[in-house]
Amino acid sequence: MEHVYANITELLILLFILITFLQSGIDKAADWKGNTGWLKEHFSGTFLAGQVPLMVGIIMIIEIITGFATILGIIWLIAYNDPTIALYACILAAITLIMLLFGQRVAKDYAGAFTLTGYFLVVIFGVFLMS
Secondary structure, rough: OOOHHHOOHHHHHHHHHHHHHHHHHHHHHHHHHHHHHHHHHHHHOOHHHHHHHHHHHHHHHHHHHHHHHHHHHHHHHHHHHHOHHHHHHHHHHHHHHHHOOOOOOHHOOHHHHHHHHHHHHHHHHHHHHOO
């Protein structure tokens, strides 16, 4: 339990990342047709219009990997007081958010892009704390 108290901020950030990314990845897998349909419309008129299924697949896989890396990071932090895997999970989350930001900017969804800023700040703070 001592590692929980010593790393409570890190663990809360990791739980935030876990819920955010694993739920999002599972949602994409569970509602593939709905997600790709909405995004095809979202990206219509951009150079990414024909790449939507590929992009959703890549993001879905990375989000699920990020979720599982976060679970491992939480376990390693609690069991061994070692933030290495948690740091990698945070970095992967940051890269994923940058990819999502790129898509939002290309689609000219500036409000959607702005929403990602809050997530990114939490993740970058996690990178800072765990590095």
